[in-house]
Amino acid sequence: MSAPTPGRPNLILASGSPRRLALLDQAGIVPDRLMPAEIDETPKRGELPRTLATRLAAEKAARALEILARDPEHRGGLVLAADTVVAVGRRILPKPELVDEAAACLKLLSGRSHRVYTGVALAGASGHVRTRLAETRLRFKRLSREDVEAYLGSGEWRGKAGGYAVQGLAGTFVVKLVGSYTAVVGLPLYETLGLLAGEGYPVHAGWTTRL
Numbered sequence: 766m767s768a769p770t771p772g773r774p775n776l777i778l779a780s781g782s783p784r785r786l787a788l789l790d791q792a793g794i795v796p797d798r799l800m801p802a803e804i805d806e807t808p809k810r811g812e813l814p815r816t817l818a819t820r821l822a823a824e825k826a827a828r829a830l831e832i833l834a835r836d837p838e839h840r841g842g843l844v845l846a847a848d849t850v851v852a853v854g855r856r857i858l859p860k861p862e863l864v865d866e867a868a869a870c871l872k873l874l875s876g877r878s879h880r881v882y883t884g885v886a887l888a889g890a891s892g893h894v895r896t897r898l899a900e901t902r903l904r905f906k907r908l909s910r911e912d913v914e915a916y917l918g919s920g921e922w923r924g925k926a927g928g929y930a931v932q933g934l935a936g937t938f939v940v941k942l943v944g945s946y947t948a949v950v951g952l953p954l955y956e957t958l959g960l961l962a963g964e965g966y967p968v969h970a971g972w973t974t975r976l
């Protein structure tokens with residue numbers, strides 16, 4: 766995807782999420798390759814939301830590494846993955862595909878505080894996986910019937926953790942956000958750049974003039 770820079774490790778983004786790619790781009794980082802990783806995202810019995818987000822991020826990175834290991838063209842590199850979980854207390858909300866599921870999420874989030882946990886994982890060339898977690902607390906306004914109906918009609922909830930996307934229309938629901946906005950959208954940039962820098966990735970190399 767980008768011309769390789771001498772001495773820079775290859776970066777593989779183990780994600781099919783256009784938002785994660787856009788967030789990396791916002792940080793001036795363009796991955797060399799995309800390798801979405803399909804894994805079972807079912808929570809374990811009694812698993813805490815924060816544990817789930819970290820575990821799934823690590824599993825996505827490990828799964829992409831496994832696939833890459835079978836590719837003779839692949840010469841090591843860093844594999845980055847993330848997972849976002851929305852929770853009210855210990856209750857983990859789904860990524861709705863059906864309108865009824867999305868309506869149930871909005872009902873639960875209306876007028877309340879909830880937390881968004883985004884785990885980010887970076888597998889180094891040796892296969893060792895490091896993880897970081899960003900926890901963000903949000904409070905939504907009390908949603909009116911019109912809010913809910915209009916939002917459900919927008920379709921923006923589909924496939925999003927908790928049935929909303931803060932970067933879209935649901936941004937109008939947020940009364941308060943404490944933590945990382947980029948983590949809510951899907952990739953915590955502070956934590957991600959920390960992991961990349963720790964593996965020797967030149968995180969500022971793409972910070973050229975942008976006018």
Ligand SMILES: Cc1cn([C@H]2C[C@H](O)[C@@H](COP(=O)(O)OP(=O)(O)OP(=O)(O)O)O2)c(=O)[nH]c1=O
Nearest residue numbers: 780781782848849925926929930931949950951
């Ligand atoms: C809460 C919230 C989630 N989301 C999205 C981010 C993620 O794409 C999705 C959570 O699902 P994830 O399972 O974290 O990610 P994904 O399956 O979409 O992508 P991949 O595993 O290939 O990386 O919800 C938003 O876009 N905005 C938000 O405000």
